[in-house]
Amino acid sequence: MVADSGPAMPRRRLGAELRRLREDSGLKIENVAAELECSVSKVSRLETGKGIPKSRDVRDLLDHYRVPAGPQRDRMMRWVDQGQGQGWWSDYSDVLVTGGDDPLVPQTLDRYVALEADAGRIETFETIVVHGLLQTEEYARAILRVLAETTEPSVVERLIEVRMKRQRRLYAAQEPLSLRVVLDEAVLHRPVGGDRVMAGQLRRLLDDGQRDNIDIRVLPFHVGAHPAVAGSFVLLDFPETPDHDLVYVEGHLGNLYLEKDADVVAYSSLFRSIAEVALNPDQTAALIRSLLNRGSST
Secondary structure: OOOOOOOHHHHHHHHHHHHHHHHHOOOOHHHHHHHHOOOHHHHHHHHHOOOOOOHHHHHHHHHHOOOOOOHHHHHHHHHHHHHOOOOHHHHHHHHHHHOOOOOOOOOOOHHHHHHHHHOOEEEEEEOOOOOHHHOOHHHHHHHHHHHOOOOOHHHHHHHHHHHHHHHHHHHOOOOOOEEEEEEEHHHHHOOOOOHHHHHHHHHHHHHHOOOOOEEEEEEOHHHOOOOOOOOOEEEEEOOOOOOOOEEEEEOOOOEEEEOOHHHHHHHHHHHHHHHHHOOOHHHHHHHHHHHHHHHHOO
């Protein structure tokens, strides 16, 4: 596992294998639940990787699917053990799961943080603000204060802590997270937090863009209309599971997790199309430096 990884990936691997075994047996979830005298939701949550797997439940399922003792069974039970752990973000469940009362503040972010912690590569297109993994603390504070105007300051500070801890994956000594970002040029011009905060954020982008595992590109205004005008999205790619990647789309009143192969392929193609017409990393750095120089001369 990579630095700061957690139980999300083994749960997803276990779930995918349990689903395959059930489908190969020609059974529906309702049939399995009735046979094992458990709820349909329990079987469903295990297959989708959303539930904490229990050894007894998984053993019963493996017996039902006639999986014999051996490497396959051992591997799946190992995933059970790994999937029972808690990630560092569990200490922040008070702000990630319940949050405030404002319906415009995305809730249950613990699932995204858990998935992000297990991803090997992330590709993201951002149209409004800098992606959270690249935000400075002051920039993040300015955004969160606006998003959570009715939230206690202490909650905002805890959300900032989460954001900063998420970033540790980028700077891990071993197996750092690979991050490819395309920013709409408007992101660089939107004065989040004021001139000083924006200058610090632009310098951060310059510094991070020099790292081998981080690729930052800007989609310039002169490109005009483009295929991704519908908005921001994040592609999460997981190691050793090329057919179980997903797309995350954040919304004001709810977040979408798209896992169907067709959806992932469509968004992957969409990301490639905008990355190709975006400024390359050197051109992006030159643009950011020009904005910094312009700001310092005013």
